[in-house]
Every structure is written in structure tokens, then in C-alpha cells.
Amino acid sequence: MSDAFTITDEQQDYSQYDLNANPFPYSPVPAEDPEIYCGQQHVSDKISSTVSSMLSTGKSKHLVVTGKYGNGKSHTLKYTRSLLRDRDDVVVGYVAQPGEGFLDIYHEFVYDLGFNRLQELAYEFLASVARDITDTNPIGASGMESLIDDGDVLLSEIVPEAIRRLSDVTKFADFARAIIHMVYEDTNLYAWQWLTAEGIRYEQRKEMEIHSALDDDTMGVRAFTALKNMLLELGYTGIFVFVDEFESIARLSPKDEQATLNSIRHLMDQNSSGLCMLFGCAPEVWQDVMSEYHAFSERIGEEVALKPLTSENLCELVRDYLDQERVTSAENEGIDPFSEEALDLILQRSQGNIRQVLSMCSRLLDDATESQENKITTAWVEEKL
Template sequence: MSNNFTITDQQRDYSQYDLRGNPFPYSPVPAENPEIFCGQDHVSEKISSTVSSVLSTGKSKHLVVTGKYGNGKSHTLKYTRSLLRDRDDVVVGYVAQPGEGFLDIYHEFVYDLGFTHLQNLAYEFLASITQECTDESPASAAAMRSLIDEGDVLLSEIIPEAIKQLSDITKFADFARAIVHMIYEDTNLYAWQWLTAEGIRYEQRKEMEIHSALDDDTMGVRAFTALKNMLLELGYTAVFVFVDEFESIARLSPKNEQATLNSVRHLMDQNSSGLCLLFGCAPEVWQDVMSEYHAFSERIGQEVTLKPLTSEHLSDLIADYLSLERVDGGAEESLRPFTEESLNLILQRSQGNVRQILALCSRLLDDAADADYETISVDVVEEVI
């Protein structure tokens, strides 16, 4: 009985194509910080216009990106997010899918920000209070932490004023106490659990003098608005929320779907400044939302659709991916080893679906390297398909 398994960590050799490696993903799932955008100027222009108007005016504006499965919605949202994350005047959070309701959206958003980021925001707020109440003038979260650790600022001097001012800003005293407790070693995990809507016991809330539970959509909207208002007070321009796979709300019961959409609508109504929601949604679900939930869809009003790739977009996409692994001074032919004819067949078979294109190109390049083909011709594509 023969054993045909051959497992090795030896890399394939792509040097005959002037490539260091296979640039196409084996599993075409969007990278966390994509280096390449899939073209489609009308989409990038619409997103740029939406984001830029929020940044320049401070007024809230929202957008839905629609497109069929595999046409690049998640990739587009993550690419936009990666561009915004380079800015230090905004806060950006990504929600993979809306879950069972708005409270899940809120939870995923805060979780994406992370414990450390939220704790730093607490120190930032305390720094602003310290500048008002003492002779110290910390300019950052790190400077504030250092002053507290070294005993140059006593928490007893600033905490009562911090809670009072943050309660006034957010209109939510329990939220203010939870934020302040993010700096205490004994209670910061409880505060984090409360702020992420994970739920904590009554005794743990009592220790922080928090009276309410963050356990329904209404409280989620209230907490989200409180967080955004705190950020604007700290000088941030806007909060950007990317909600992917919004079509999954269609799997909820009609009652829960309506409750989720109503909560998002209330969030938009309560935040006319400093908020930008960008949704990725399947077109058929978005059409249903527009026809059945006018009050929600009217508040967004902006939609842009990712279409299947054209032959021009496909050539640009393949050339961009190949350039990631192209050896310096390598082939001038940006599409090598693919031929124009093979790309036309790939486009035809995939119907312009980005996910299928990338998966197919990854397989084709490996098979061509294994078989030592000089080019990936139509015959090679037909054999693999």
C-alpha cells in the first residue's frame, strides 16, 4: 500500500515569471488592511465624497455600498477603513455583521476599538480635566497616566469633576462612571464589560456606582451617542462605523428586523454631527429595506453599487496584484504570465465576480509554476476550470 502524501514547506518557484511568490490569496477573503482596491471609479468617488464631506463639515452623512456576493463589498469597506485609520482626528470601528440587533452592532464596534484604545480615551478625558483643575498640563493619554502613576496628580482631586463634566456632556452618568473606571486596576475589566454590553453582576455595577444595565437596543443607542459626544468634546472630528453584511438582518424575525432598523434610525436622528455609517449590503435586501422601511432608508439616501468587473478593470486588478510580487527590473509586461486571451476567458467564466477571479488566478499561477508553463494560455485556463 503506497502513501502518496508529500508534505513540504518548500516554496514554489515563480522566478520564471519575474515573481517572488503568488500574490493572489488562496482563500479570497479580504485582508484586514487591503493594499489594493478593485477599481470602480464611481464607487471610490462616492465613498470619497461621503467621507470628505463628514471630515470637512463635521455634519453626519451615511452611505450604503451594495453589490452581489463576491463583488467586493467587504474589501471596499476594509480598504476605506484602512485609509481612515491613518488619521488621528477620527475614531473608526468595523462591525463584521449586525448580529441579532443594534446592541450587537454597538458591542462589535466597541470591541473593535479595543480595551487599550478605550482606556486611552479615558486618560485623554482626565487630561483635559487636569488642565482645568490643576497646575499640570498633560498633552496626551500617556502623559496623564504618568502623572497619576508618579503621584503628581491625585485622582481624588479630579475624578469627581471628571464624572460631573462627562455626565453633562453625555447625558448619561453611568456611562461617565464606566469610562472613568477604565483607569482603575481593580475595576477596569468590569468597566470594559459594561461598556461592551457584555453584562456584569449587580455587585460589580454597585462597586462602580453604576445603576443601569446596558442590555437592550435603546441603551445601546444611548451609550453609542454618549461615546461619540465624548469624542467630539475631546476634539475628534467624527466617528466612522463600517457595518458589513447588513443583508443578514433579513434572517431576523420581522419584529427584530424592524427594531434593529429603528435603532439605527434613532442613532442617526440623535447624531446630526460627527457620525458616518457605511453599510455593505446585498442589493435585493437593500431594495426590500427601501420599500418597506421608508423612515430608515430616507435617512441614508445615498447608495452606490459595485458592479461585476469589466475587461479593463480585470486587467488593472491582475496587474496590481502581480506588481505586489514582481521582481524589481522584471518583466515590462505587467500581466505576465497571463495573456489577454486567458483573461478574457477568466472574465467570462467568473462573470466578473472578484472573489472567483482571485481564487482562479491563484490556482492558475500555481499550476503553471508546477507544470513549468511559460504563459497561462486559454488552454491552461480551460484545463484548470
């Protein structure tokens, strides 16, 4: 009896199309750091204006990016995030969806920053204190860590003053203690759990002299504001928060939805500088938010809508993906092996939905490769789709 199917790790050969590989994703989910952004100019302009305004003035500014499922909201947010991550004067965090309330948003944001980044910030703050009260001049987190590891600076010498200063800056003594405990080997995991709002036992809090639990939306707003104020004290321009799939708040009870929106509104009210929030949201949910929760929607003020792809957008998108895997110079290759007429049909079938376009192109290119087709034509697309 022959095998029912064959599994192999042998890659397909796309050399007949001058390609190293199929550049289109098999599962068109946005990459963590997208290299390609086929933007619509009005969207790019609005996002650039919002981000640049905060960077240049320090004043908080917020934006909602709307668009139907598959039209590129997540891709847009992740692409913008990837550009900002290259800067050393801001802290950037991504929230995949708002969860059950603001505390979940806070948790996901801090978790996206990561343990190591938060520990670096703790060392940076200690360095700023050490420069003032010791004869040392540590540069950055690594410089401070080295001085402590070498015994040139004793934690007992600078920690009390660091906690005092950070408490003054953040107006949140428990947050200050948790941040400073990120540098202690025996308590840094407890500190991390407290700072991410995962919850720790009373005994663990007592060991760090932390008196409160970070367990509700009000405390989440307070901790978020404390983190931002610490960053401004360290010389950062501010925080960028990307909240994706914001439409999922519509599945919450009316009470929980209002509580979540109120908490975000309070966060914005308490942070007139150093905060930029970008939301990705389905248009129908955002319309409901604007009509029912004026106090929240007025804080954001601006919305930009992603529209379905046009024929020109589609050609540019396909060309950019193909160029990633071109064996030789892509100068004259364009959209080959796709014909313009084939792309028009793909556009028609997908109704300009980017996710569907990428999925179709990926499948059609593989099918054409297996069948040794010279060109992906309208007839071929009609047959396969």
C-alpha cells in the first residue's frame, strides 16, 4: 500500500520567475517588524503628522486608524512601531487587543516592553542618581550595572536616594520601589510581576516594602503615568502606545466598556505631554464610540480611514513583495509573472482587501510554479480561483 501523502522539506524552485522564493505570506498576518508598507498617502501623512508632532513638541497627541477587517490596520500600526523602535529617545509598546479593561492594556504594554527593557530603565535611573551623589560618572544602564558588579558603587549607597527621588517624580512610592527592585537578583522577578500587574503575594510585596496591589484600572492608570513621568525625568521624549483591535471593546458589557474608555480618558487627561496613543479600530465600532462616549472620543480628535486597495495600490504592493525575492535587479521586472489583467481580476475578487490579495497571490504563484506556467494570466486566475 502506497503512502497517502508525502511530507518533504524540499523548497519549490521559483527561478523561472527570477525569484528566490515565494515572497507572499502563506498566512497573511502582519509581521512583527514589517519591511513593506504599501500605504495610502493620506494615512501615511496623518500618522506622520501625529507622531512628528509629539516628537517635536513633546505634547501628547492621539489618533485612530479605522478600516475593515483585512484592510491593513495591524500592519499599519506595526510598521509605524518598527520605525519608532529605532529611536533611542522614546519607549514603544504594542497591545494586540484591549482585553477586559485598562489593566489588561497596561499589562500587555509593559509585557511588550519586556523584563530586560524595564531593568535597563531601572539601571538608567540609578545612573542618574549615582552621577549626583557619588564620584562616579556611569553612562547609561550598562555603565551603571558594571560599576555595581565591580563593587565601585554599592546599592546600599544609592538605593535610598533613588527611591526617594523616583517617588517624588512619579508620586507613586510603590512603583518607585518596584522599579528599583528590578536590579536585585533575589527580588527582580517579584518586581516584574508587580509591575506587569500579574499579582504577587503579600509576603513578596512586604519583602520589597510595597504596600499596594496593582489590581484595578485606577492603579493601572497610575502606574502607566508613573512610568511615563520616570521616562521624562530620564530625558526621553515620551511613550508611544499602539492598541490594536480596539473594536473588541464592543463585546464587553456596557459598564465595562465605559469603564475602559473612562480609564483611557483619565490617562490622556493626566498626561498632556509625553504620550501618543494610536488605535486600530473597525469603523462601525468607532462610530458607536464617537456617538455614545463623547468625553473619550473628543480626547482623540482625529481619525484616518484605510480604504480598499486601488489598482495602482495593488500593483505597487505586488511589485514591492516580488522585489524582496528577485534574483537579479528588479528594475525592469515590475509585477512579472503576474499580468496587469490578472491583478485586476484579483482586485475584483478580493474587493481590494489586502489580506485576501496577499493570500491569493501566494497561492497563485505556488500553483503556477508547480504547473510551469510562464505567466499568471486572467485565464489562469479564473481557473484557480
